[in-house]
Amino acid sequence: MPSVTLQGVGRHFGALKAVDSVDLAVEHGEFLTLLGPSGCGKTTTLRMVAGLERNDTGTIVIGGRTVSDAAAELFVQPDQRKLGMVFQSYAIWPHMTVFDNVAYPLSVRRLPKAEIRTRVMTALRLVEMEAYAERPAPALSGGQQQRVAIARALVFEPEVLLLDEPLSNLDARLRSQMGDEFRALQRRLKITTLYVTHDQEEAMALSDRVVVMDKGRALQVGAPETVYRRPASRAVAAFFGAPNFIDATVRECRPEGDSHVLTIEGAGAQGECRTAQAQRPGDTVLVMIRAEDVALGRSNEPARPGQLVWRGRVTDGVFRGSRRSLAVDALGRRFNVECPATRAAAVGDDVTLKVDAENAWALSG
Amino acid sequence: MTVAVPLEQQGAAFPRGLARYGRPAGIALLILALGFLTLYPMAMLLYGSLHSTPPGMAGEFNLDGYANLATEENFQALINTTILSVVKTVLSLALAILLAWIVARTDTPGRGVLEVLITLPFFIPPILTATAWAMLGNAQVGTINLAWRWLTGSEGTLVDVYSYGGIVWHMMQYSTPFIFLFIVDAFRAMDPSLEESSRMSGATRWQTFWRITFGLMLPVTTSAFLLSFIRGMESFESAVFFGTPVGIKVLTTQIYDLITQRAQPDYQGATALGFATLALMFLLLVVQSRVLRGRSFTTVTGKAYSPNVTRLGWMRWVTFAICVAFFVLTVALPVGQLILSSFFQFFGFYQLDMLTLDHYRSVWENRQFWGAFGNTLLLGFLGATATMVLGGIIAYITTRTTWRGRRLIDILAWLPWMMPGMVLGIGFLWGFAILPHAVPIYGTLWALLLAYVALGTPVAVRVTSGAYAQIAKDLEECSRVHGAGWWQTLGRILVALAWPAFAVGWVLIFFGIMRELSASILLYVPDTEVLSVVMLKMWNGGKPEAVSVIGLVMLVMVLIFRWVQLRFIKRRISTL
């Protein structure tokens, strides 16, 4: 049984549908991330799960218990939902010590003092903060506050852990370190986690599955790699990095494995690519190619089977240490290409752009 | 997971009922309670203003009360009152902000002690400071003028407290500490990074203060401004004491005359004038809510910060001097006068052969005083506590929720402040007296307690809502998600964070109760005598020196209360 289920959950502000009928099932022990640009409704969705906002439509079930049913006017208050949550600001209460902050979920439930002590210290040990227990909370650094917030969210062994952009206030290095630590902790405790972020790298690094949201709707749900490499729509594709697109016409279509191989021909580009659904010859498609999947060849290199090939000229290059970002004008567009720094073409070179059919993903036009 | 079971059952059994009936029932109860405290006496007064005779007498409904308001004298009084109140409030606000900033956000030496001392004038009964200032600043033999003449050899007069300036100055003795107390904790609780980022953006210290610090403090400063301005419009003592001799009339003296200076007291006219004043005040409220609408003033967040103070360098001696000057002018002079005269036979006659402890002895041996003191302490503790609880809940509903009916609650909670005290006192008298005799309110301590709670609620609501507005919402939501109910969250997070404001509100209300006379004298009975009535008796009985002794007792209490409170607050703040 899934740990959290959302069915047709929506939240409306007048005519604006901040969240528009979202269906979602988070499996037990799964790390699910709600990903999307700001204003896409991901935080609102999380807050509805938390009970901080009321859903106007649909039902929410946590751990087999319906906590909200808009039609039946059922609404369980947040404190009755047995959740843990980490806020973007950490929401560390400045008037309490670290220990008191972490002990709060237990003390409001009137657990015996001794048990509180053990559980708080265990939770603090989990985040390696046991040495700071008696510190006043505001005297901590950002990363330490983050750990305290996590310990507090975990101490009650909640049904589900909710995190609202918990890493966004940290600097880049600390962010990836904290992310890794948290992921390890989550795996170890096997705690169902619903995570909200606008950072796609973070989402992919941490999640079992990612839900890409935009304008209040869930666009695609899937494993990070699937969502990245096999997006369901242009909007999903465009959300990760700056992919390249080619308009093309289908010449031929054959199934292979769980997808289809298309032979396509566009204005100057030709070769093979993959897609989710069968297409008929003559259909127009939009082919997505990730910048790091493009290889550059000499100006007039011929196409080989299993490749998609087109030609262009390098117009700009930026050295980034381990790699170089090139801008290539081709097919009347500007293509982004990432290649190894030492083996890149120079600005002004005519080049052939090549990509394996595996890495060219066609979306229905 | 053992605790989870009962929670689950609870959650399953109640949410429907709670969601559907709990909140509306709570709101209804609150509106009912507030209605009884504020609307009910107001309704009695409204009746009074529309009826040719006060409640309980035969008469007819008419608009004469309002029609008779439009006299030149009233108009003049309105202009006088408005000018006096605007001038004193603006000056006090500027001074109070400066002092609050110095005390809370700079490294000025001795600011901890100054914080307690500069608020003292507020807690002295006005009649005493008025007397003290009359002795210091009268044109003929005032100490200041005598010193001036001696120093300069001139025959001129430096100051004359019997003037507009004197009235303003005397009112400022109360409004400056009041506003200061009101805003200082808001200044203290601010995240300094908000100021620092302004300095880093190239703003000068002054620009930062004005655009960031002051801007963020808008809810609390406008609230303080309004409270103080309205109080100024209703002020009586200063105007009567310093204004009457030079013919300055204000609204409250007009009301007083309507009641006391007629063969048949004109309660219709007095209440009508009260409502006209109230209507004017109401417009101000509308303006304030417009100014504040749709803006966020969160300065207390769940993020890390250390409440740093600005290091002023040599400038801190300037700020120190400002504080000391304020202290000397508004505290040392009048309080010194009080202390001195409490040891002499007569206020203002300092001859060695008149040294005496008689006044202390007379107060000590006065049974009435002790009875009234006991009653007042009881009423003060109960009243201030109940008022802060009520105010804290009202402020929560009006600032933190979107519940229907919250605007109404907000307005209800403002009403008692907008009606001049002497009129409102009559409203309580009428309202409580006509209750069925089985309701044990009239003639008991309850009458006084209820009136005090009603009178204190506006301050309680303003103080706490100002503090709430500063607290980031996620601190509260975080508590809810982690298992704390609404009440638990209110108590353990919001109130705990807003505790300095609660402490200040409590003190303001406690001493408001100790001083309240207009309603007290109409509601007390011999068993329930209160301090303000005893002080009036002593004053009228020609014993201003004994009143000084009581005033000093009150000051000692203030010092103790504030010292204890600030110790707690500081302990918390130092951990921030």
Add this chain to the structure above:
Amino acid sequence: MKRRTVLGLLAASPAIVRSAAAQTDDWAKVVEGAKKEGKLLIYTASIGSPFHRTVITAFEKKYDIKVDLLEARASEVRERVRVEQSAGRFLGDLHHNGSTTTGMMQRDGNFQPRGFVPNVKNIEAPYEADDIKIPAEVISYCLLVNKNIVKPDDEPKSWKDLLDPRWTGKILSDDYRALGGGAVFFVVMQNTFGREFHEKLAAQKPVFARDIQNSERRTARGEFPLYLPFSLQNLNNLKGLPVKAIVPAEGRPYVRFDLSTLKNAPHPNAARLFMNHYLEPESQLVFANAGYNPVIKGVVEKTLPEIRPLLATKALGTTDYTKQDEMLALAKEIYK
């Protein structure tokens, strides 16, 4: 609640006693009834007067009746009585207030007949009792001068001396345009000397104030050499200060305080007994020594020597509540 029950019980018993006492008019039964009632609540507009306490304590000792005093300003006492009576709350027994307020309340029907009180026969003219009220004590108004500033030869001997140019701008005065001593002074001067006196006095530019206690102290400190009208009984509070009270030759304006029984008083016998007690020579002597004029014969002669000459002066006149509004308007007209 407990207090209410007690009140109720006490209120029930006198009803029987009262009718019996009224029929026979036997004073002994009034005394007995009063003792049974055991309590008395007096509403008074005389705030903070220690002399009431003296007289009351003597009464409590003599009859073992507990007396409570509810003190408030004249208009507040009046409104409380009015509201309580119209709400059917009959709490107070006796009412003690200036003759002006008493007169108006008598007209409004706030009192009940007092019944026979033996000591009424001793009352001295011009003070008189009627079916409702008895005179209680008299406040006499005179002048207060600062001895350090005003030499004995310069002291005003007549009220008309106030019009001497030497006093221009130097007279501190209770406001004539507000009820209180100032208004009484205004009325009596108007009746005695006519409007011309006031017009000339207005030209002297008196400085008005309303806080009597403060005005007296201001005079003592020398802010002003002269204050009027000075309530004689306040002299006690100023003992030791360089001030002197002067009653001008024409006599003293005065205002009488009255005692009357409130309608449906719960302790009518105690009220009646207290009225009688108030008119005892010992009680009146307490007030006289304090500077009030007594209302019965033969008391002034027994007063302390320093106060006796001031009390043994002519009563010049008093105010009349039926002309109050008219007189206030006139005062406003003359003293802008």
